[in-house]
Amino acid sequence: MQPTTPAQQEIPVWKQEGAEPFLQIQGVTKKFGEFTAVDNVSLDIYKNELFCLLGGSGSGKSTLLRMLAGFENPTSGRILIDGVDMSGVEPWKRPVNMMFQSYALFPHLSVADNVAFGLKREGVARAEIKQRVGEMLEMVQLGHLGRRKPSQLSGGQRQRVALARALVKRPKLLLLDEPLGALDKKLREETQFELMNIQEELGVTFVVVTHDQEEAMTLATRIGVMxxxxxxxxxxxxxxxxxxxxxxVAEFIGSVNLFEGKVIEDKPDSVRIKSKEAGSTLFINHGISCSPDQIVHVAVRPEKIRLSHENPGQSDNCLSGVIEDIAYMGSLSLFRVKLASGKEVRITQPNFDRRIGERFTWDDKVFLHWDEESSVVLTS
Known part of the structure; x- marks a missing residue:
């Protein structure tokens, strides 16, 4: 095996030529009667990744996770972990552990005994159990709470006990099903960074299932949208x-404005679109694969759009409308602007100072404009 060069280390492993996937999902389908929950999914995940499966309810993400764990068997296709086909391998024989959303802690056992449970079942020596449990509790910052029962812990502490229990067996692959779903917003944000630090320190491959876009964006090395x-x-x-x-994908991840229009100019490095909804021509500085006069959608994120009272004087990507609503959200303000076509556009602006309410208010006529590289054309 050739040693990794510094140049290669700067390139993510999934972009390195010849890199071997650690987890391979090959044409996996799962049916429940006539219903297809997972449909011919193929995916490669690499060692030490923190990969997020992101999707709404019923998208198939949890079913896929359960097949990785061995709790469900694929109707067709294969799953390989570290080069080994998992077909017919029972869950407890896989180099995998799973952390459930409910945490599933034993209420009658102490924190330390909860973490030690799997090691005791495997017959690990008592001295080694004590050492490994102690190390893991220190890692999740619960070393001083080993004698407490789960009922005596906060939600964030119970989450860390469940994580310690899942990691103490040193799995090659850790599966996490909505791991932060039971936490409040502030604690969830803090725990995200703890989870990332623990994953990086241990070098275990994580696959996380979540419906929370912000959580996936914060945690993941890569995201698979289902x-x-x-x-x-x-x-x-x-x-x-x-x-x-x-x-x-544009609508599921964050907030976006979509303008329907017809391609009127298609060049290798740019495209111009006439949009009745926008009441303007929209220019994008990248080419697309499309047919003449094709109907497409231009996607613009709210934070990419600038507001002004004066016409900026640009012919493309410049709309006009009236402010219908304003929402002050602390770090930013959200504006809803109604165009002449009746379409509503969302704009967000960071509150760098305290005078944003003095600059724009309800019923103001404003101009909306953005740079040519700030939007993307969607053909599907």
Missing amino acids: NHGVIVQTDEPHDVYEYPSSRF
């Missing part, structure tokens, strides 16, 4: 947000 049993896009968080592959 819809109706299919992975519709797999990319790094930045690319999923900035370059969605479809209208579904």
Whole structure:
């Protein structure tokens, strides 16, 4: 095996030529009677990744996770972990552990005994159990709470006990099903970074299932967006947000404004679109694959749009309308502007100072404009 060079280390492993996937999902389908929960999914996940399966209810993400754990068997297709086909391998024989949303802690056992439970079942020596449990509790910052019962802990502490119990057996792959769903917003944000630090320190491959877009964007090295049993896009968080592959992804990840229009100019490095909804021509500085006069959608994120009282004087990507609603959200303000076509556009602006209410108010006529690189064309 060739040693990894510094240049290779700067490139994510999934972009390195010849890199071997740690987890391979090959054409996996899962049917429950006539219903197809997972539809011919193929996916490669690499060692030490923190990969998020993101989707709404019924998208198939939890079913896929359960097949990785061995709790469900694929109707067709294969799952390989570290090069070994998992077909017919029982859950307890897989190099995998799973952390459930409910945490599933034993209420009658102490924190330390909860963490030690799996090791005791495997017959690990008592001295080694004590050492490994102690190390793991210190890692999740619960070393001083080993004698407490789960009922004496906060929600965040119970979450960390469940994580310690899942990791103490040193699995090659850890599966997490909505791991932060039971926590409040502030605690969830803090725990996200703890989870990332623990994953990086241990070097265990994590696969996280979540419906929370912000959670996936914060945690993941890569995101697989699922819809109706299919992975519709797999990319790094930045690319999923900035370059969605479809209208579904654009609307599911964050907030977006979509303008329907017809292609009137198609060049290799740019495209111009006439949009009745926008009341303007929209220019994008990247080419697309389309037919003449094709109907497409232009996606613009709210934070990419600038507001002004004066016409900026640009012919493309410049709309006008009236402010219908304003929502002050602390760090930013949200504006809803109604165009002459009747379409409503969302704009967010950071509150750098305390005078934003003095600059824009209800019923103001305003101009909306953005740069040519700030939007993306969606053909599906």
